[in-house]
Amino acid sequence: MTELNLVSSNINLSPYKTEMASTQAVRAHNLSSTLNLIRDRGSITRAEIIQITKLSAPTISSLVNILIESGFVREGGIGLSSGGRKPVVLEFNYDVRKILGIDMGSTHITIILMNLKGEVSQRFSYHMDVLTRPEDVLKEINTAVKDILQKAGLTGRDLLGVGYTVPAPLINDKTGEFITYYMPAWKDVHCITAIQEMIDVPIYFENDANASAIAEKWWGCALGYDNLVYIKLGTGVGSGIMINGEIYKGFDGTAGEIGHTTIEADGRKCRCGNHGCLESYIGIQGILSDARHALKDDPNWKDHLADLDVKGVVRAAREGNQDCEKIIATAGWYLGIGLANIINLVNPGLLILGGDLADAGLTLLEPARKSLVERTVGFNTRTDNLVIGEMGSNVVAIGAATLVILNSFQESNIYSTLRNKE
Numbered sequence: 001m002t003e004l005n006l007v008s009s010n011i012n013l014s015p016y017k018t019e020m021a022s023t024q025a026v027r028a029h030n031l032s033s034t035l036n037l038i039r040d041r042g043s044i045t046r047a048e049i050i051q052i053t054k055l056s057a058p059t060i061s062s063l064v065n066i067l068i069e070s071g072f073v074r075e076g077g078i079g080l081s082s083g084g085r086k087p088v089v090l091e092f093n094y095d096v097r098k099i100l101g102i103d104m105g106s107t108h109i110t111i112i113l114m115n116l117k118g119e120v121s122q123r124f125s126y127h128m129d130v131l132t133r134p135e136d137v138l139k140e141i142n143t144a145v146k147d148i149l150q151k152a153g154l155t156g157r158d159l160l161g162v163g164y165t166v167p168a169p170l171i172n173d174k175t176g177e178f179i180t181y182y183m184p185a186w187k188d189v190h191c192i193t194a195i196q197e198m199i200d201v202p203i204y205f206e207n208d209a210n211a212s213a214i215a216e217k218w219w220g221c222a223l224g225y226d227n228l229v230y231i232k233l234g235t236g237v238g239s240g241i242m243i244n245g246e247i248y249k250g251f252d253g254t255a256g257e258i259g260h261t262t263i264e265a266d267g268r269k270c271r272c273g274n275h276g277c278l279e280s281y282i283g284i285q286g287i288l289s290d291a292r293h294a295l296k297d298d299p300n301w302k303d304h305l306a307d308l309d310v311k312g313v314v315r316a317a318r319e320g321n322q323d324c325e326k327i328i329a330t331a332g333w334y335l336g337i338g339l340a341n342i343i344n345l346v347n348p349g350l351l352i353l354g355g356d357l358a359d360a361g362l363t364l365l366e367p368a369r370k371s372l373v374e375r376t377v378g379f380n381t382r383t384d385n386l387v388i389g390e391m392g393s394n395v396v397a398i399g400a401a402t403l404v405i406l407n408s409f410q411e412s413n414i415y416s417t418l419r420n421k422e
């Protein structure tokens with residue numbers, strides 16, 4: 001048996017491998033565990049790390065020296081003493097590197113610069129037709145990335161990585177391929193290669209609804225929840241399903257396409273080609289077509305219908321326009337049917353709504369709760385777990401950036417993460 005096999009047979013005994021064999025793999029595991037412990041706690045003493053990890057004092061001393069040298073950990077103040085000399089507190093340095101989160105939606109690009117604590121220091125957001133203009137979009141992203149780095153006085157070396165999301169299910173999160181059914185212009189576009197040519201750092205790729213679920217779980221309303229569903233109400237209606245703390249992707253990566261579940265057997269035509277999909281009632285196209293129809297004779301609106309967007313419909317409802325209120329309430333009622341299906345199937349602890357339509361608040365939530373109650377089985381019926389997300393319009397970009405954190409501190413990436421940036 002090799003040294004490594006001997007050690008891996010101990011994995012189940014303790015999450016922290018003992019120093020029976022000082023192979024690179026064991027060291028990577030211990031470095032990653034120790035760094036994640038310091039990051040989770042924010043600050044901690046060496047003695048506490050020894051107590052939690054059960055590793056020896058010399059091993060922890062050596063691991064901590066590497067972490068301090070990398071800049072990710074620094075010695076801070078003096079901790080409480082349990083007798084004797086007061087210990088030095090180790091702190092995680094949340095600003096040692098920054099992360100770029102790129103949210104490429106159907107009609108916008110939002111890019112943020114974030115530190116390792118989820119704090120956004122720069123933001124760029126631009127409305128454009130993303131679906132049909134891949135070259136222009138990538139040019140726009142390139143310019144914005146350069147601009148953001150320049151304004152922050154950073155170079156690529158200061159970045160831990162880039163998180164990048166697309167408004168479609170992924171085919172392969174390593175190669176950046178995604179399903180281009182609704183955006184055929186992107187069929188042969190190599191997104192990750194294009195981003196890598198702009199900036200040579202690790203790039204992580206995800207679908208927008210999954211990234212939103214991650215963002216709310218890490219920094220928003222889903223802290224402490226391991227089973228949740230994030231429903232993104234945008235051009236399409238998608239969801240990010242988190243089960244036991246992990247995004248559930250399904251066999252082909254297309255899990256969560258809640259927008260194309262049927263809620264009316266002979267209902268409206270959907271852009272997917274089927275009839276009666278949830279998206280055809282509560283997606284942007286459905287809402288706007290209802291609103292344009294309802295407002296076509298309204299003297300305040302009839303000349304502005306071409307420019308109408310969901311934000312406009314929500315605003316009009318808030319200002320008391322009864323047609324718009326009714327449209328949102330009907331959408332809420334259909335949404336509740338979709339949510340009831342999710343609840344009966346997945347039993348999530350939290351259902352989070354995001355996207356422009358979610359800004360309608362109670363006008364959307366109340367009818368959704370009503371139809372949800374009607375359609376869930378008694379033991380599953382709860383409405384206190386249906387909430388509007390807390391992260392606002394940066395949610396997808398923050399989720400994209402958070403992917404970098406999730407991946408960088410795993411043991412498989414720990415050496416490249418800790419590399420001296422010079």
Ligand SMILES: [Zn+2]
Binds near residue numbers: 261271
């Ligand atoms: Zn559909």
